[in-house]
Amino acid sequence: GQNIDQPTEMTATEGAIVQINCTYQTSGFNGLFWYQQHAGEAPTFLSYNVLDGLEEKGRFSSFLSRSKGYSYLLLKELQMKDSASYLCALANQAGTALIFGKGTTLSVSS
Amino acid sequence: GAGVSQSPSNKVTEKGKDVELRCDPISGHTALYWYRQRLGQGLEFLIYFQGNSAPDKSGLPSDRFSAERTGESVSTLTIQRTQQEDSAVYLCASGPGQKETQYFGPGTRLLVL
Numbered sequence: 001g002q003n004i005d006q007p008t009e010m011t012a013t014e015g016a017i018v019q020i021n022c023t024y025q026t027s028g029f030n031g032l033f034w035y036q037q038h039a040g041e042a043p044t045f046l047s048y049n050v051l052d053g054l055e056e057k058g059r060f061s062s063f064l065s066r067s068k069g070y071s072y073l074l075l076k077e078l079q080m081k082d083s084a085s086y087l088c089a090l091a092n093q094a095g096t097a098l099i100f101g102k103g104t105t106l107s108v109s110s
Numbered sequence: 111g112a113g114v115s116q117s118p119s120n121k122v123t124e125k126g127k128d129v130e131l132r133c134d135p136i137s138g139h140t141a142l143y144w145y146r147q148r149l150g151q152g153l154e155f156l157i158y159f160q161g162n163s164a165p166d167k168s169g170l171p172s173d174r175f176s177a178e179r180t181g182e183s184v185s186t187l188t189i190q191r192t193q194q195e196d197s198a199v200y201l202c203a204s205g206p207g208q209k210e211t212q213y214f215g216p217g218t219r220l221l222v223l
Contacts, residue, residue, distance in 0.1 A: 004152075030209055031209070033211070033212075035214075041216065042114075042201060042214040042215055042216045042217055043153070043201070043214045044214070045211050045212070045213065048211060087152070087153070089153075091209065094166070094208075095208040095209030095210075096158040096160070096166040096208065097143065097155035097158055097166065097168075097169065098143075098145075098153070098155065098212060099155065100145075100152040100153040100154075101152055102150075102151060102152040103152060
């Protein structure tokens with residue numbers, strides 16, 4: 001089976017940097033995704049890591065270490081609109097499903 | 111272009127009734143997925159379709175749940191004899207192929223009274 005852990009809630013200030021961690025235990029997976037979900041809306045794709053290392057995409061970066069069972073999403077220059085839930089998900093080896101963590105709710109204040 | 115669309119947006123039903131939820135994937139996407147999100151919980155995988163291959167039904171919670179897809183177009187998720195624990199947001203996603211990024215629809219909010 002697969003177990004994915006993320007902090008439930010985080011708070012940060014506008015303009016700051018925040019790191020959202022995701023740890024997992026799994027027998028194998030195809031890649032790791034991060035999605036953003038605003039309240040009452042659909043999840044939207046942020047990033048995808050297959051290999052170890054850092055993927056940078058504007059203000060957002062995602063890191064994966066398969067040997068440590070660990071990923072993080074780094075958000076820079078926080079804006080109020082970044083207040084949302086951030087979902088860590090593993091793609092199963094067959095590529096037929098994403099296994100999601102419960103998500104981290106980020107609140108950005110001014 | 112148009113994203114994934116789902117209908118209805120909201121559905122309120124009585125316990126024991128059947129419901130049918132619809133998903134229109136992004137045109138050209140061969141992969142289609144259904145997920146369920148209960149209040150305060152993570153998304154749970156339900157079923158996966160890829161072209162004309164046999165679907166992966168491993169996530170369906172009971173035999174009251176079924177889904178169909180015609181070719182690479184519309185999919186319907188049917189829940190028979192609904193129970194209160196079926197209350198959730200049902201999300202559909204599509205992707206250009208297996209192991210590719212999934213793009214989610216807005217979901218159908220189902221409330222079973």
